[in-house]
Amino acid sequence: MNTDLYKPAPTVHLVGAGPGDPELLTLKAVRAIRQATLLLVDDLVGDAVLRYARRSARIVHVGKRGGCASTPQAFIERLMAAEALNGERVVRLKGGDPFVFGRGGEEATHLRALGLRVEVVNGITAGPAAATSIGVPLTHRDHAHGVIFVTGHARGDAAPLDWAALAAAAGQGLTLVIYMGIATIEAIEAGLLHGLKAATPVAIVQHASLPQQRHACCALSELARVVAREGLSSPAIIVVGDVAAAARGLAWPIAAVPVRRFA
Template sequence: MLQAEKSAKVPRCTLVGAGPGAADLLTLRAIRAIRAATVLLVDDLVSDEVLRWARKSARIVHVGKRGGCRSTPQEFIERLMIDEARKGERVVRLKGGDPFVFGRGGEEAEHLREAGIEVEVVNGITSGLAAATALGAPLTHRDHAHGVIFVTGHPRQGADALDWDQLGRTAAQGFTLVIYMGVAQAASIEAALLRTLPEGTPLAIVQHASQPQQRHAVATLGALRRTLEQERLGSPAVIVVGEVMRGLLALRDAPRREHAA
């Protein structure tokens, strides 16, 4: 009894992956955590459909975090989580995708634990996986891709630049590149990857993966920037580069070949 009472007083925070946006892609564990929360700190990319699982009495704090837009300072978010958890609130940090895949969940977990807050992490479907699946394409394939590399196109300010030459050489050996937050840097990414990959390397760009407003385009590496402009695709979007997209590229080009014939 004493141990249970002591455990109940330990401040806790749950980092929950809300997935790519569609509420029916939430895990059961995520739904349980959202339902139990008395305070939810919610990222911009979490859809209203997901928030319908929250209790009516829950306090919902929107803490926008989106590239290219004004964002809530990370220090403020972490301080709020710590303060509310210490007050005894059931705190949930609700993030798009997965907390530990480009969601800064690792940083938040470290700071929470340093403050004496117990941390639970609930995984969500990351947008890179959802983007490929939304098009009916795999990320790995025994004949085309032996592995997959998740990479950000928007590294932290002051961090070393990514070695796109090495990434391109690795992709050429049979790996799929899944590029998050790469739209703003698409021109430089295209130029860098073309140093080690053929311009005909297939790719797909998926915006708002899994959501009703999803849009996408299939193209080649040499036409990445041009396709983004022509199709007016923007953030949030994922760029998937590799031979696993070859089938989609063939489907795109089939009507053109038939018309030419």
């Protein structure tokens, strides 16, 4: 009898490594990393997280390290499937959460179409992590009743983001959390000023949760200028909305708060 017929399909784990601080990993993520024999690792995953991997595990970096072009997505998907079918315990390790701007959905679809099982392990996504790291609550019963997560870097063939529409939503009491926004910062500022006041508080957090974390706070109308002046670069999160004025314990109510910058 061919017992292979009754073997369950191999499982690939898509694991979120959180924003960088290894203490923010979930227990499930640590267990999956420890059990992996092959880790395919994105750029934003630091060495502190990889310390949980077993010594014998193969670690393959598939991001844009050292200025090299990133590994094509189709290649990563083929490699994951081939190695899992070959008996490797494959972990695809991604910054933040695999299902938030992490292509986890595409990868899960591809793997399942090949008959593989996929287990997704959530990670703490960068937006809330960045806000919390500077004392900003993304919702607050008095100031923001919801949150919009949005990318500043849509795919080349996608329709451009309608920043004016997002500004209108934000003006109704929603906090905007912008991922990958540094490269298009001028367009974001100009678009949001169509619907939000120039004095709307904004916070920018680079390398959230890591020792090299930096941030600045300013008014929306100063956003691009402050990012340039402070040399803030990717990876960074931009938080737009009244709650951003709470950064590092500024006094509330927000309306009375002068726009200030923090080193």
